[in-house]
Amino acid sequence: MVLAGRGPVVVAEAAAGWALRYRAYDPERDRGLDLPRDRWEPMRVGTVFDLASVSKLFTAVAAVQQIERGRLALDDEVRTDLPAFAPGITVRQLLTHTSGLAPELPFHDLRDRAAQLALLWAEAAAPSGGPAGAPRYSDLNLIALQLVLEHRTGQRLDTLVRDGITGPLGMSSTSYGPLAPQGVAATEDQRRPWAKADRGMVRGEVHDENAWALGGVAGHAGLFATAQDLAVLCRTLLNGGVYGTTRILGPDAVAALLDPPGLGFGVDQPYFMGELAGRGAAGHTGFTGTSLVLDRATDTFLILLANTVHPRRRNGGSAPRAAAATRLARAVACGA
Secondary structure (H helix, E strand, O other): OEEEEEOOEEEEEEOOOEEEOEEEEEOOOOEEEEOOHHHOEEOOOOOEEEOHHHHHHHHHHHHHHHHHOOOOOOOOEHHHOOOOOOOOOEHHHHHOOOOOOOOOOOHHHOOOHHHHHHHHHHHHHOOOOOOOOOOOOOHHHHHHHHHHHHHHHOOOHHHHHHHHHHOOOOOOOOEEOOOOOOOEOOOOEEOOOOOOOOOEEOOOOOOOHHHHHOOOOOOOOOEEEOHHHHHHHHHHHHOOOEEOOEEOOOHHHHHHHHOOOOOOOEEOOHHHHHHHOOOOOEEEEEOOOEEEEEEOOOOEEEEEOOOOOOOOOOOOOOHHHHHHHHHHHHHHHOOO
């Protein structure tokens, strides 16, 4: 699914491929096992996708909303809310992936919440990446930020996202799972050894094993959405935090999110932004095959949603994402 826009206009919107095709993956023959042909479901412009790490952007927006309201500050130490954290690690470092925390931990092997938190606290007390400061992308940063937000506000992350972002903006197709499977793109026949858990074909439940083990609502993954809903978020951010008569952030807060180095957003990342990178473009990718790019310099956005992990994960890289972004950048440069 691709959706591109410039200013208030959607300039391209198209769906291709299959939201559901396979009943399982055959590791011996290294191929998917098809469902009966009459049960294949095509992609549609309204298909709902597992956003994977694009979910992190919503956690970041929710955090900046609390900062704007004075309930949180970028330079607050995380240990104020989560005492197990080492001194000196700040909210800013969580948002910029400079905390030194490990990329991930095997929460999926520990379905008990207390054991999962104990694992996180052990890493947080002595980050395996060493002292904070150097960039090190980590899901744990956004999981920790979720816990900080929930402690400060007394509300769950899904409530903060619904009440602060998706509800006011009318993003009715965006939510955490589980969802009824109809109309949702299937993801993976999730089994060991290629996956981290044995769950079978996943559809309507979060693909990320850690987000699943944490209950489906996690700071780093768990949201489902349509391209049309994400377009509303893109327009809101490109408009300085307002969509129609609804404002969810002030212009300064939006600038804090999107200005280099970005808060939750990656900035000028050619590997998936192609030639849109270089003038302050901001966005994120997701493991399931999703990405979002905002280019304030040209008031342009690009959304790509796919289920490239159906029927099993592959290391396909981001070349198609970069190619699509480059085509959009060149079209804009030509005045198209």
